[in-house]
Amino acid sequence: MCILFHVAVVDLYTCDIHFNTVRLIAVFIICLGFLMLLLPEDWDQCLIELGTKLRKREQPVEPAETGTSSGINWTRRARTS
Numbered sequence: 785m786c787i788l789f790h791v792a793v794v795d796l797y798t799c800d801i802h803f804n805t806v807r808l809i810a811v812f813i814i815c816l817g818f819l820m821l822l823l824p825e826d827w828d829q830c831l832i833e834l835g836t837k838l839r840k841r842e843q844p845v846e847p848a849e850t851g852t853s854s855g856i857n858w859t860r861r862a863r864t865s
Contacts, residue, residue, distance in 0.1 A: 792811055795801050803811075824830070 792803065796803065
């Protein structure tokens with residue numbers, strides 16, 4: 785947990801301080817930023833790889849079709865002018 789959050793909780797109980805919504809959101813954003821600094825440098829690539837592995841595991845294996853396909857082709861194609 786973030787030290788700032790702990791200080792805010794202590795101030796809330798020991799002093800007569802009332803936190804408004806903006807201050808609570810600001811404390812949450814600061815704590816979230818601190819926690820993101822603790823993540824490894826390549827955390828985004830790890831999430832992408834994990835998502836790819838999960839999607840591959842969920843999709844059933846379909847046999848290869850010969851001829852034309854009736855499905856949507858999602859490959860990128862260059863526009864011709």
